[in-house]
Each structure stands twice: as C-alpha cells, then as structure tokens.
Amino acid sequence: MGLKFLIVGAGAVGGYFGGRLLEAGEDVTFLVRPKRRKQLEKTGLVLKSVKGDATLDPPLIEKRETGIFDVILLSTKAYQLDNVLPELTGFMHKETVILPLLNGMEHLETLDRYFNKDVVLGGLCFIESTLTNEGHILHTSSGHRLTVGERNGEMSERVKRIAASFDKTNADVRTSIHISEEMWRKYLFIATLSGITTLFNGPVGPIRDSDEGRAFTHQLIDEIVTVIRHTGEPIGNDFADKAWRQVMKLSDETKASMQKDKEKGLPVEADHIPGYLLRLAEVNECFTPFLQAIYANLKVYDQWRKDDSR
Template structure:
C-alpha cells in the first residue's frame, strides 16, 4: 500500500512510522526543522508500545514529488485544511482515499468541498503524543487508536484494507458503526478541554479539582452535546457522563495540544473548537453562551500570543 502522511507531526509521524516499519510504502510530508531532521537522521518514536528508529524514511515538503497514492493520512492543522486540500492534488489518483484526523467536527466537510466528498473518510485520533524535538515523536501511553469510517456508515473494502494495515503495524484501528457519532463524542470533551486549558494556561488537574471550574467544564460539555444533537439527530445519550469518566482517569498534567501551541507561539485552532460550537449553535438555533465566552476570550491569541508590553513607569 502506498501511503502519504500530509502533515507528519506527532500523530502523522507515529502512525506513518509504524506503517513504514511494517513494510508499507510511506512518505512523510513535513516542513521546517522537523523535515530537516527526518532527512538527516530519520524518524524516532519513543513509546511504551515499543521504540522505533527509521533512519531512511522518505520525507519531503513537496506533494508533487510523491505522485498518486492509495491513502493520504491528512493530518494538517485545522487552519491549514483548505490550503492542504489544494496541495495534495498531485497525490490524488482515481481511487485515493483521504483520511482526516483533525480536531473537531468540520474538517471532513471542508476538505470534501475541495477534493470531492467521495474521496474523504472522516477519522478521530486518540493518542497522547507530541514532537519532543525535530524528528522525534514522544508517545506517552499504551493507547494509540485511530477510528475512521465512511461518512455514510458503509463498511467498504478501502477502509477495511487500511484498518488491517494499521493493525498489522501494531497500532490500533477501529471501524465504528457511525463515525459521525465518534467525532462528536470526542468533540464534546475536546472543545472544552482545549479552550479551558489554553485560556487558563492550566493542566486538567487544577481545573478538575476546583468545584467551580469543574462545574463550568461540565456545563460547557453539556452545551456542546446540545449542539451535537441538533446537528446529528441520532447521537447516543449520556455522552457527557461517558466523556467525563474518561477525563477523570487522565493524569493531572493532561492538557490540550492547543495550550502547547500557545506556549510555542503558534496559531491556535480555537475557531474550529469552541468556535465551531458557537457557529453550529447559531446555525441550528442552540444557545452557546459558555463557548461564546471561551471562543471570544481566545481571539486575541489565535494568531499566536502577542508580545508582552513592558510595564510603564
């Protein structure tokens, strides 16, 4: 299977590396210092599921040099979805499948509007990983699940084949009954976790331990669930409780990757997290006062934290 990873950061590097080590033909598409390190020293994965070093994995910043592939793992940031969709055009063959792995619930539709919805398979990644240094992926727990499926619920040969390839590589792949349900299950907690940890610059532990911030956290999740029910009418019940049970098991030091982006001076995905809660709430007539505050409060930071002003004398 010929696979391209568009946006080979932490998640793309992890899954791409596992697939390459298992014998799949994988090309990583990256940029900057990370690409330079991949070319010079290869890819390293540090993981409790087994460390890995691929000293000669193909890596480029030019999708045109790759040519048509069977699968594109589309792992760019949300704010790069449209530009990334145009960039992958040289890699699209007649049967190419593009699996999305962005945070939130809107990326697959935005991507499909540009490259054609039939090519797009929505996906949800649940894996704690980050780029520890250029060329090095730090995967910090045993779970590494990629859930994906056809938007219409069909189980097709293409999704089964890609699932089997991931499983053979020693990672976890799941074909759900309804991928839209899975997108919203994660989004209900993810949108709140991202905005609250980023806005407060705190890990989950203190937010979870304080009764007032805990109550706000739960209320924001409930708000997102109400929006989800307006968008996906058959969304299962009890999702806030189920997601909170997961959040309660996570380490106190857990926080969203959006906080890491803020601390690194990078752009934020807030418009596609709390911002999409607000946008979809307005579209479907569901009030979203909590996420409106979270989204609006983060707007001055969404293009990177501005420099601090010196204290006036």
C-alpha cells in the same frame, strides 16, 4: 498488493501513525516542508513512546514532486488545511481515498467541497503526543488508537484494506460503522478538554479538583451537547455522561494539545474547535456563555501572538 500511503506532514499524529506503518514494513511516504525534510534526513523519524521507541528512515517528498498513492492520511492542523489541499490532487488516482484525522468536524465540509464526497472517509484518533524541539515525536500515554470508517455507515472493502495494513503495526487501529457518531463524541471531548485547559491555563488536575472547575466543566459539556443536538445528528443519550467520565479518567498532568501549543506560542485552532460550535450555536439560537468565554480567551491569545511578532 499492499496499499501505498502518503502521510501529509510528519508531526505528532501523522508522524506517529505513519511511523508505525513504516516500522511494520508498509509502503509509506511522507509529504513534508523543506525544513522538516532536512531535519528528518539528519535525525531520521524518531518515535519516543511508552509503547516502544523507534528510529526510522522515512521516504520523503515535497510538493511538486511526483508519486501516486492509494491512501492519503491527513493530520494537519485545521488552520493549515486550505494551503495543503491544492498539493494533494497530483498525488491521487481515481480510487485514492483521504483519511482525515483532524480535530473537530468542519474539515469534512472543506474536504467535501474540494473533492468528491465519496473520496473522504471518516477518521479519528486518541493519542497524547507532541513534537519536541529536536523534531522527535514524544508519545506519553498508553493510548494510541485510530478509528476509520465510511461516513454512510457501510463496511467497505477499502476500509477493510486500510485496517489490514495496520494489522501488524504497534498501534490500536479499529474500524467503525458508526464513525460519524464517534467523531462527534471525540469533538465533544476535545472541545471540553481544550476549552478548560486553555481557559484555566494548565493541566486538568487542579481544574477537576476544584468545585468551581468541576462545575464549569459540567456546564460546558452540557452546552456543547445542546449545540450538537440542534444539528440533527443522531447522537446517543450518553454523550454528556461519557464525556464527563473521560475527563475524570485523565491523569492530573493531562493538557490538550491546544494548551501545549499555546504554551509554545504557536497558532491554535480557535476558529475550528470552539469557533465552529459557536457558529452552529448562532444558527440554532443556542445560549453558549461558556464556549464564548473559551473562544474569547483564545482570540485574545491570537492577538497577543500578532502583537508580539511585530
């Protein structure tokens, strides 16, 4: 018997991977807000992707509706998490698992406090996608990788079943027995990319092509790695080099999703990406001037949004 998936939201990440599951014939339902529901009922779930387009008719529910699910795929923005969690318990049975695909690491602490820690898997994805003004999911790069694993390093049957559900999907889905390390690697990469593109207010190409931009990026990576090492996490010696190589491989036009949100005037995850690293740095007395500059820039942007909305 197949797994029943609840995808929380139908945005650029959850909408994409949930849509690929639905396209492959899996049992998928989307938990959405009323405005998004009306939009999806009118247009369908539209994927515009370099890996193949799809227009799907997704099952939709809103909070306080009924349904019990085996896997809850959670891909909200970190600043939305506290409002979402109370909605989820009514959709869970005793063996339901939560697969979070949020950026950063702080959300694991939040989820562990709210649910039994054993309920929460480790997960991450690499995908360059965004939600258009029409509500379509635009996927613009060749990567669409999702990785899932047990945070204790075991290869469990539930992880195998989730991976098997993705076997026939048009997506690159993997399992890992080193999911925590992979999540820290992703955190380093996304904190670097979001940091430089939001601070310099543009794509990675000009930053990487200037001596000053390259030097700043190098020093930012070293700073973040120092903070992570002080947490006691068993991270590899190649963390900094691999993050640098990832940045070097990006296309000139690449921007972090945070920069794209900034350009649209949307909220950003300032407190959850650089902010969480700064809180770790403060506890461990790490010197972090580059992270502080990035965070200050994002908080000024937050203030601009507040002032502009008055």
